[in-house]
Amino acid sequence: SQKIEQNSEALNIQEGKTATLTCNYTNYSPAYLQWYRQDPGRGPVFLLLIRENEKEKRKERLKVTFDTTLKQSLFHITASQPADSATYLCAPDMGRRALTFGSGTRLQVQP
Amino acid sequence: DTGVSQDPRHKITKRGQNVTFRCDPISEHNRLYWYRQTLGQGPEFLTYFQNEAQLEKSRLLSDRFSAERPKGSFSTLEIQRTEQGDSAMYLCASSPVRVPNTGELFFGEGSRLTVL
Numbered sequence: 001s002q003k004i005e006q007n008s009e010a011l012n013i014q015e016g017k018t019a020t021l022t023c024n025y026t027n028y029s030p031a032y033l034q035w036y037r038q039d040p041g042r043g044p045v046f047l048l049l050i051r052e053n054e055k056e057k058r059k060e061r062l063k064v065t066f067d068t069t070l071k072q073s074l075f076h077i078t079a080s081q082p083a084d085s086a087t088y089l090c091a092p093d094m095g096r097r098a099l100t101f102g103s104g105t106r107l108q109v110q111p
Numbered sequence: 112d113t114g115v116s117q118d119p120r121h122k123i124t125k126r127g128q129n130v131t132f133r134c135d136p137i138s139e140h141n142r143l144y145w146y147r148q149t150l151g152q153g154p155e156f157l158t159y160f161q162n163e164a165q166l167e168k169s170r171l172l173s174d175r176f177s178a179e180r181p182k183g184s185f186s187t188l189e190i191q192r193t194e195q196g197d198s199a200m201y202l203c204a205s206s207p208v209r210v211p212n213t214g215e216l217f218f219g220e221g222s223r224l225t226v227l
Contacts, residue, residue, distance in 0.1 A: 008151070034215060043115075043202050043218030044154065089153050097167050098144050099216060101153035 002027045002094050006102035013080055014110050021075040021105045023090030030092035033066055033073050038087045038104065047088075048075075080109045113137060115219035117203050123225045124193055131189045132222040136205030143186050144216065145178055146202040147171065154202055160186060161208070193226045200224075 005024040013019050023033070032051045036044035050057040050066045050073065057064045063076040073092070077084050087104040094100045116135040124130050136143050142161050146154035157176070159167040162183035172178075175193075180186040190197055200223050204216040 004153075006153075036216075041221075041223075043204070043220050044216075045218070046215035049215060096156075098156040098159050100156065101146075103151065103153045 002100070004090065004092060004094075004100060004102040006088075006090060006105045008103060008105070010106040010108055012108045012110060015081060017080055019077040019080045019084065019107055019109070021088050021090075021107065023073040023075070023092070023102055025071050025092045025094075028092070028094050029068060029071075030094065033064075033090060033092040034099065035062075035064060035073075035075050036089040036091065036101075038089055040087075044089055044101075077107070080107075082109045082111050085109050115203055115205055115217050117201075117219035117222050119222055120220060121223045121225075123227065125227050126193060126195060128193055129189065129191045130193055130224060131187055132201050132203075132224075134186045134188070134203030134219060135184070136186070136203070137207075137217055138184075139207060140205035140217070141183070141208045142206045142214075143180055144204045144206075145186070145188050146204065148200045148202055148221070149198075157188070157201075190224075193224075195226045198224055198226045 003026045034049045035047045038044040050064045061078045065074045087106045089104040090102045091099040118133045145157040148154045158178045160180040175191045178188045200221040202221045204218045206214040
């Protein structure tokens, strides 16, 4: 069966460091993968989309990579700030009409 | 505000009661989705509309759940005979039709349901 795996343990880092979050998926080859940010009690907010033919995508301090051989996407936040603290969800295209989300990784940036 | 709007934001009900949630998507978006999210989990897909047609329903959507989008604009999600296991955040999202379909989802703030 298709699975999406994100580290369920919270990631704690110091302000100014680079945060790296991992998304692994199995039994499918997504045409694209999306990343969302979700703050407590709020709906998810779209951040970035990367397609299968793109190795890397950047947006300001965010960088996403997509390794279709490893079936993995990495999400990086450089020069992290306490305001970056949130849960980050990955959503690879699993060939369905609706997006399927991972369980998310909570990031805590300490000042 | 032209984002996705959900109402009510919070609902507390007793087991066995019926509840209804409303979602107003972004006006030019043809696609509307309902998701359910419990603590520590990602959003789980419930159902999908393109315009007024309900094109897909998850097996999570038991016969106590019904969703409508009568005029292809707003949508309602009704849960009948609520159970404690229905306690969750119910999220609505919309997206425009794009080819290819890689459009991001625009989520509302959710309707949090607590069943006592």
